[in-house]
Amino acid sequence: MDTEGDAGNSTEDDPGNRAGEGDAASDTQDAIMGATYRALCEHGYANLTMQDIADEFDKSRSLLHYHYDTKEDLLLAFVEQMVGWIGDRLAETETEDPLPRLEEYVDRFVIEPGESDRQTFALAIIELRVQAVHHPQFREKLRSHYERNVETVAEILADGIEAGVFRDVDPERVGEAIYTAMVGARTYQVTLGAEDATRRMRDAIAEFVATDLLVADRDVAEYAG
Amino acid sequence: MDTEGDAGNSTEDDPGNRAGEGDAASDTQDAIMGATYRALCEHGYANLTMQDIADEFDKSRSLLHYHYDTKEDLLLAFVEQMVGWIGDRLAETETEDPLPRLEEYVDRFVIEPGESDRQTFALAIIELRVQAVHHPQFREKLRSHYERNVETVAEILADGIEAGVFRDVDPERVGEAIYTAMVGARTYQVTLGAEDATRRMRDAIAEFVATDLLVADRDVAEYAG
Amino acid sequence: MDTEGDAGNSTEDDPGNRAGEGDAASDTQDAIMGATYRALCEHGYANLTMQDIADEFDKSRSLLHYHYDTKEDLLLAFVEQMVGWIGDRLAETETEDPLPRLEEYVDRFVIEPGESDRQTFALAIIELRVQAVHHPQFREKLRSHYERNVETVAEILADGIEAGVFRDVDPERVGEAIYTAMVGARTYQVTLGAEDATRRMRDAIAEFVATDLLVADRDVAEYAG
Amino acid sequence: MDTEGDAGNSTEDDPGNRAGEGDAASDTQDAIMGATYRALCEHGYANLTMQDIADEFDKSRSLLHYHYDTKEDLLLAFVEQMVGWIGDRLAETETEDPLPRLEEYVDRFVIEPGESDRQTFALAIIELRVQAVHHPQFREKLRSHYERNVETVAEILADGIEAGVFRDVDPERVGEAIYTAMVGARTYQVTLGAEDATRRMRDAIAEFVATDLLVADRDVAEYAG
DNA sequence: CATGAATGAGTTTTCATTCAT
DNA sequence: TATGAATGAAAACTCATTCAT
Structure with missing residues (x-):
């Protein structure tokens, strides 16, 4: 079931779906995806800089490059994430008729x-x-x-x-x-x-x-x- | 009648369809609009640079700034131009029924x-x-x-x-x-x-x-x- | 006659071999080559940065990229220049015997x-x-x-x-x-x-x-x- | 007798030629020296990074800093090692005449x-x-x-x-x-x-x-x- | 010992814009 | 008009180094 709208928002505005400690890498990467989302919404793709993403992030800019070699890599991962956020809810419904x-x-x-x-x-x-x-x-x-x-x-x-x-x-x-x-x-x-x-x-x-x-x-x- | 598709194409793929000498300023500005169109299509808005536009133009980058103070001004003029290209043909049709x-x-x-x-x-x-x-x-x-x-x-x-x-x-x-x-x-x-x-x-x-x-x-x- | 030693020095420490006004581009490029030489000597190739070159230059760093797309291009031009400085003097001698x-x-x-x-x-x-x-x-x-x-x-x-x-x-x-x-x-x-x-x-x-x-x-x- | 050529090669192309367990510290340091040698040859001094050395090593970059405080320290140790590799064979010959x-x-x-x-x-x-x-x-x-x-x-x-x-x-x-x-x-x-x-x-x-x-x-x- | 994560300073490069001619 | 030269701010990316674990 398509819920492109709220699916994503709830997911990364409230990334509370991890249990216990989780692994740091994944935490950080999730945080980067969230920061990317916020920065993208605020600045638009055309003006989006790594600095913008870092500003939405509580870690350093360098760390973005530690996890993703290039800006393009990061954005590609973001597209996947984005599709994933939506896709997960695609089939969700309780309605049968x-x-x-x-x-x-x-x-x-x-x-x-x-x-x-x-x-x-x-x-x-x-x-x-x-x-x-x-x-x-x-x-x-x-x-x-x-x-x-x-x-x-x-x-x-x-x-x-x-x-x-x-x-x-x-x-x-x-x-x-x-x-x-x-x-x-x-x-x-x-x-x-x-x-x-x-x-x-x-x-x-x-x-x-x-x-x-x-x-x-x-x-x-x-x-x- | 909407012809967003071909309206623009004929217009700026062949921007030489104005009669006589015209005034030079207008000629140049039209050429800039045409160059902007081609550059936009080739590079996409997100990656569009003044150099890209100049490259589709047979004149220098500086000249773009002579005609338009800033990149934003140029693009705003371009949007107007774009809408104009389309709008001119909006009502064209011979069909009545x-x-x-x-x-x-x-x-x-x-x-x-x-x-x-x-x-x-x-x-x-x-x-x-x-x-x-x-x-x-x-x-x-x-x-x-x-x-x-x-x-x-x-x-x-x-x-x-x-x-x-x-x-x-x-x-x-x-x-x-x-x-x-x-x-x-x-x-x-x-x-x-x-x-x-x-x-x-x-x-x-x-x-x-x-x-x-x-x-x-x-x-x-x-x-x- | 080879004089690798002093040939280059005199040339770019004292680039007085241009007549009258010369063209600015060439002047600037000569100046860049000179600055590159001085920076190279001071810092060594391994540590040489564009900033080091700019520091030996009375113009901005950006100008280096205006004239040479990349650092590598600049250095390749420099090698040519270097060989040229030497080569020009290769045959110079008055001795016959x-x-x-x-x-x-x-x-x-x-x-x-x-x-x-x-x-x-x-x-x-x-x-x-x-x-x-x-x-x-x-x-x-x-x-x-x-x-x-x-x-x-x-x-x-x-x-x-x-x-x-x-x-x-x-x-x-x-x-x-x-x-x-x-x-x-x-x-x-x-x-x-x-x-x-x-x-x-x-x-x-x-x-x-x-x-x-x-x-x-x-x-x-x-x-x- | 100088054998700069083959001396080193045999030594660090095959750095496994030490007997028994040895002490671990020395083992690791030898491995670092070998990795440094390979990295230096591959990338050249001017482009040599700690990462390059780590890549020739089966351990992490951090470990390099555990053994050598700075890159310079490591390279200085490497120079010594290098001279040592050569020096050991300096006098070797059976020829008398x-x-x-x-x-x-x-x-x-x-x-x-x-x-x-x-x-x-x-x-x-x-x-x-x-x-x-x-x-x-x-x-x-x-x-x-x-x-x-x-x-x-x-x-x-x-x-x-x-x-x-x-x-x-x-x-x-x-x-x-x-x-x-x-x-x-x-x-x-x-x-x-x-x-x-x-x-x-x-x-x-x-x-x-x-x-x-x-x-x-x-x-x-x-x-x- | 050993590592992954993290950082900050620095590096190359890009780009809109300005200016003298 | 028109341009080449020049600039400064900011962009992406690199890298030695540190630190908690």
Whole structure:
């Protein structure tokens, strides 16, 4: 289940998911990833310096180079981390029924104007995605993340079709369209400050689902069955 | 009519299309804008240097500063130029009927794998859009451009509704959804190399239009009329 | 005529060989070469930094990079310059007779304890020569310089043989031995502080020449011819 | 007897030739010296880092500092070790007769193109000798080593003179000239890649010895005696 | 003994910007 | 206009050294 928004934030703003002592190396590396995230959100990829990252870090700048040979290495590790933060939550949901599950999925994209953390997180992903054009390694990681998300929607759709809830559409195509449309709305909201763009797109998709995707006599059929 | 794709390309790939001598200042500034465009596409915003721009230019770096005090000034002028290149073609179309006009509009977003110029142009816009977060001045320009595009789709829809071709939806909402979805697909295709993402989204929207937007008995009505 | 010792010193300590205004670029580059020379002598190759060079220079550090992209480029240019400084004087002499010419040549290697400039210059060459092991480009330049010097001695010997002054030895072999021996003595003197090592080698060679190289009855033969 | 070439090689290419357990401290320090030698040869003095040495070692960088406070301390110890490796073999020979002994001595300098170990070892000495200029402590050690070598040749010559084999030359002077010339040739060969330079110098010296140093009627005298 | 982590000073290099011509 | 030269601030990266364990 996609929760690009809050997943990351909670994870590294509150990296409390380590038990006991942990190993120092891992601690430090986690801290570096967190610092990188904060610095990226604050300064933007284009202006991000090692110093910016160090400033969000309670250790010295040199230590960044101790753990990652180059800035590029560090950022590549960060992309992996970022994808990991999101990916871990991809399948999380307790909802089983296809329709509410789809609604829940789409709902999670909505960013309220006040949720600056989620806005910020979304921006970070967009920034990295743009860099992907120039960095093949970034691209591979972000692309497979994107495809995994599309796949998640497709599965919900496939489940619904099988259950007779949704019309017999191509789950891949429609799934990609839904995910891509939500990502587009999020990009619009985050980059150009279009308040409520995600909410409007959520509503548009909900309407599309109601009007066009749901099997017309679903309620009847269901109760009939 | 949105033609972000080819509008820019023809314009700055061939920036020699002005008549007569013109005034030298303008010539030079146009050349700088063209060079900036090429440099941006080649290096990406994050790595763009004044030297990169000068290299795409047959003049010296100093001259850039003669025309624009700072790099930021230059880039701000570039954003304006960029929006202008697109905007000039916004209303261009010979199609009048709402349905084909909508189809034409959406069609123009499709980027074929081989069209690297259009891909490149789309990328430039995306790069700038991301920077908009950190540059309020960029944001204003790009946002109004975005809204103008949404408005164009909305008008097509409004025309169609008025003509009885389209169902009575909210033209703003649906227009924004359509435009945003296409932009999302374009971003996906360009940044992550998802070949045919724009084509698939175009098809999805076409299907949505046919199934959900067209007035059911349109053909009948039309021929009846 | 080889005068590795004083050639360089006079050249860049007193770069008065430019006419009138000259071009600034060349002036500056000459100044950089001079500064590099002084910094090299003071700090040694192993510890030489761009800052050290800048400190011997009346311009900024950045300017070094303006003229030479990297430290390595600068040092390669310096090696060329160094070889040039020496090479220009290679053929200079007014002496014609082979024996005095050979004596003059060997004599010029002698470094008196007080001649710190020449000592310093000799050291610079030795430092570069050691680096040649790790830098093929240095190696080529320094090797051809070495060979040119050997050739010069060989020519003196060949002249002397032809004139019947010297015994019929292989000029190349003996020339290389003489030059190499003098260079070895200079290295000994300069690196290990062996005062008078060059003078002692000069004397040894002079004795060798007198005892072994000169045609025994030269005077007689000459006049007889 | 000088065997700078092979002496070192056998010693540190195979630093495992100590019996039994030995004391650990010494073992480690020997290993550090060996690693330093290899690192020096590979990277050159100018680029030699503690990390380079540690890389040739199966232990950590920190351990180097445990045994030697500073890099300079380590290198000073290394110079001593180096001189020791050579010095131990200085007097080794079974030859008694002055002429063959001198020939043997000079012969040992010859480095065949394929003998990369000996080339490498010679280079290490040259690198250190250049540093001697800036490090008085290095200088003392290397200078006394040099003088000891000169002395060895001088003794051979003195023996030969006393035995009536050699002409009555100044053994110190001629010995220094011979040793210095061979070192010069070795430097030429090793730093500038002059293949066979040592062999040619050996031949030149051999000829000098035959022509100029041997007592003219030596063979007669000898057999007559 | 031995190490990984950490640091600070220093090194090369980059880059927007200025200036004299 | 137009440029090459020049600069200073800051960037990434290096490295000897220290320290807790």
